[in-house]
Amino acid sequence: MVIVMAPGASDEETDAVVSIVAKAGGSAFISRGVSRTIVGLVGDIDRFQTLGLDGKPGVAEVLRVSVPYKLVSRENHPTRSVIRVGGVPIGPGTMTLIAGPCAVETPQQTLAAARMAQRAGAALLRGGAYKPRTSPYAFQGLGEDGLRILADVREAVGMPVVTEVVDAHDVPLVSRYADMLQVGTRNMQNFALLQAVGGCGKPVLLKRGLNATIEEWLMAAEYVAQRGNLDIVLCERGIRTFDTTTRNTLDISAVPVAQGLTHLPVIIDPSHSGGRRELVLPLSRAAMAVGADGLIIDVHPAPEEALCDGPQALVADDLAELAHAVRAFPPMIGRQLAAAASLVA
Amino acid sequence: MVIVMAPGASDEETDAVVSIVAKAGGSAFISRGVSRTIVGLVGDIDRFQTLGLDGKPGVAEVLRVSVPYKLVSRENHPTRSVIRVGGVPIGPGTMTLIAGPCAVETPQQTLAAARMAQRAGAALLRGGAYKPRTSPYAFQGLGEDGLRILADVREAVGMPVVTEVVDAHDVPLVSRYADMLQVGTRNMQNFALLQAVGGCGKPVLLKRGLNATIEEWLMAAEYVAQRGNLDIVLCERGIRTFDTTTRNTLDISAVPVAQGLTHLPVIIDPSHSGGRRELVLPLSRAAMAVGADGLIIDVHPAPEEALCDGPQALVADDLAELAHAVRAFPPMIGRQLAAAASLVA
Amino acid sequence: MVIVMAPGASDEETDAVVSIVAKAGGSAFISRGVSRTIVGLVGDIDRFQTLGLDGKPGVAEVLRVSVPYKLVSRENHPTRSVIRVGGVPIGPGTMTLIAGPCAVETPQQTLAAARMAQRAGAALLRGGAYKPRTSPYAFQGLGEDGLRILADVREAVGMPVVTEVVDAHDVPLVSRYADMLQVGTRNMQNFALLQAVGGCGKPVLLKRGLNATIEEWLMAAEYVAQRGNLDIVLCERGIRTFDTTTRNTLDISAVPVAQGLTHLPVIIDPSHSGGRRELVLPLSRAAMAVGADGLIIDVHPAPEEALCDGPQALVADDLAELAHAVRAFPPMIGRQLAAAASLVA
């Protein structure tokens, strides 16, 4: 059982709830988030239900949920959520294109990629300043210099920025620059990081782990939610299977399945799943047709010089086709392309 | 190196080729198919190229192909093939809907399912008379009685029939009734069966094995082709991965990847990959958007009474939506729904 | 529910059972095997239990088993079985080494490999006359010529022979030459083949499919058993996973898990799972330590010239170490190396 305290609830009100539960033989643990406090109860649920907790001062909601992911489940929240990133919506009704370079390399490259993204219809800019790499000898990203470049390019083009954070203790720094924080596939079960972004006050893009079941993915989102942050977007980006023809195997069924289980938006990354430029467009079309709430795509002005994942970045020639597809497909299933933030504001 | 003999080539002409190769220190093996004879050469390929084989009587083509699947590769056959089943095309330009019951149970159920399929836009009727089942105690299909029902329903509704064959020695029998023979996922590497359907003179629907790489799938098609039958349609139907949320994981990327490697058409089975009714429509839309050459879908008039795979069969209420989707999506990528055979003829 | 008829039961006695079940609203299907007849019942099990079937003439056993694999389950057969192949035991108490060439190529090579196997402690000779190969252009085995070579070598060295059959209709032929028939990994769900070997009157070595769950493997064994043949040995030979460092991933836990579920013996093939010579000895030691009832190992007098799977064949230098291990390890867990057949007789 999970108790969600009202936004303005006092510490005393929360403590009173904990005390009632303790007297009933249960234990309660408190997660104070930026916007709300969550109290998780462990013990005799049937007994707790007799305690009248939903009438106590400061209590907003008492959730009894049968699935292990309480706050992100659709059980108590049948309406699918819309998450806003710098004013840009991600959720039902829209299809939001996020695009940009895999890694921020230079101001020029980042700006060029952002303009490419914008021409294709992107409303949000992606770009990595911290790159988790399999090898310690590979390019690890520009760090804070990269964040500054992203912030400058946001000014120039008017697109809110999504960027990855790889260390819990970088969360405050990255939050100062970014509009949305990404937790990457290798960190999906880095619980310290999940809890840190849960308290950052910014929306979170949570990529599915390479070998995570859908339930584990939702449990990872629950770690973020439990710290009071429900502005979470899930991203399917390919799973690891026996077949190595593609970099990873895009689990396209994960979109309707996850959308049935959680109220959070679910988007697809066709670039990292396919790992090859020529697959990005077909997989993007499939993602829109299956009902994904958005797409996140690598673009690069000169992929052959890219410091990271060049072979999967779209180039200028591909953009016209992408621009066409992101306008043509969403209406087929009752959605429209999310407008760029500059237009929104 | 592979030598394709001309349709009317005599045995003497084939033997002459074998003899030339043998004198050059190589070995040749002959596959006599229904419509053509294939001679595979093993040995010093560079030497064989000096023998002037392509000028010998009866030789239609000499193929030197770098990939291990010679006849089905796009290397020597860049144009994608159109396969015709009882007059209905499967290939680029069209999107062909195949639908019907998982298993043939009764004449009434089969006819009702066929009419449902036809209303949804299906041009071909599927239905199983021989069912490969994990348990020897499960319903194994009606056998020849089922084939007769299918033939009767074909008469009644004017749809050519696709049905599975599970034993090499049933191939002649099944060929008498069916317009297209299906090789199921468990039999993808049943080489005796592949060779038998290679000689049957009817088009073949080859499902991908649950754990087959794309190369192994194409090699299985090569077994069929090598017996002289190039009327093969490949069908992606989900692979087995660590995630058991869905029955299998639809590998949607396999469509563009395989279409890049082979000239054969590639279709998708959204029913068996998802294993759940509510996933069939989203996955069908994704399949059409990614560029699949067709769909094969389970429908049943009363799934709760189905003897096989009821939970994934579409019911009457779903059909209007499917009927809309199969007309709306193909034009988005320059295709049109393949017309029913009765209209074709 | 499954009814096992006594060895000498008449057709009339079997028909009487079927009739009783039919009157009670159930349906029964009969599998007539070489040594016994099995009647499977489908319908209201609780009702069937009131019919007194176990007292009817000709009925040996009435099995009500909760798992889907009835005849091979340990539920009604807690004692683990010993299967005899030409007099050589495979089962608890012993550790049986089966060795020989992957493929039979020539009489000389087969004889040399058999002598190598025997020196290492092998009691049974393996060797393939029919080779299921991914490519139709690869060496497919010598067929009946290979079977004759195996039979001659058996005469010469006194080792019973295990060999693969790939087509249901070759079963009578292969049964004339072999002491045990192997069903390979790609054919684990070739149900026609399973039923054919179920009626062959010879013991069967059933390899686990590359992606088969343990339950599916036992269900495949049930197909054989249902035709009256319970002389089945299961063989774990590696499964397909994301990791391609080894050819396949040996699932060593499958041995104790399967031995807990079925009374049939379970052996390990370290050659095909590892795919590399240097892994065969460590994996063989692990297999014996985990409690496998046997090992099946590739040996070849000149692996660099082998027509099939040379890189994994043990050579003469490895044999002394293998010979030592197969004598030293089994006693550690209360077993002894199964003696060669010539000594048994």
Next chain:
Amino acid sequence: MVIVMAPGASDEETDAVVSIVAKAGGSAFISRGVSRTIVGLVGDIDRFQTLGLDGKPGVAEVLRVSVPYKLVSRENHPTRSVIRVGGVPIGPGTMTLIAGPCAVETPQQTLAAARMAQRAGAALLRGGAYKPRTSPYAFQGLGEDGLRILADVREAVGMPVVTEVVDAHDVPLVSRYADMLQVGTRNMQNFALLQAVGGCGKPVLLKRGLNATIEEWLMAAEYVAQRGNLDIVLCERGIRTFDTTTRNTLDISAVPVAQGLTHLPVIIDPSHSGGRRELVLPLSRAAMAVGADGLIIDVHPAPEEALCDGPQALVADDLAELAHAVRAFPPMIGRQLAAAASLVA
């Protein structure tokens, strides 16, 4: 190319190396570890080899390694390493048993488990104070209180302690209490954590990720090594595959494969791979027979009350059999059980 500086090398000497490389058009990055400084070079390796770097002051070794894991590879370090944990060796020649409770719950439970471990032959005590759990509502460990309990029990029983760290910023704290730091399977690619333990001055136990290839596992070890810490022990603990009969699939081949690629010791965790008590002993025997340098096993005085992973913990009755096996099997392959630390000191 990687340059390992001598233990006492000055910053000026390191800077001089960097400067030489920069003049030759390359770039160098410095990792200052506790015991040594590593300089990684990126650029024209052939050119670097002409610079006489191995003769420069302060340079201990210049490694040119073809594989991507430079410092942990066997290429330049053919002798397998022995890592010492509080005086207890892990490496070739010995088989080291690590045992203890999955989670530290109370002083009594931890002491009881430690005594069980010791009786079974364990030289090192395992126990978790920080537990990474799939659910945020599950028991997360006692934190520093747990570390204090472990330290007290170490005093009482004389066994050095291995414990997990889940957050990079807890590394200094955990290092004060533990003799060896464990990085868990979910954190294998938490690069911030890997780098932190690389600088902690204590040996590291690095578990393989659930879906990590062997190369990725060695690259993770390289992250630790690059920070100057080569006291790393690798632990295979089961991978995720399609088969869910066991909790995970123990990849036993990973031991000889990894031992061939790296000089670091490789141990096996049979408790977490099998996930069931009755598999622990057979898998332990297999692990020793395949040549693992050690075992890490869960024991618990009362598993039915365990807060974490009770079903896989060995109980008192199993210990005699384990105690026998860890003494009997290692000598079979030329090893002996590593003696407890109290005897070592």
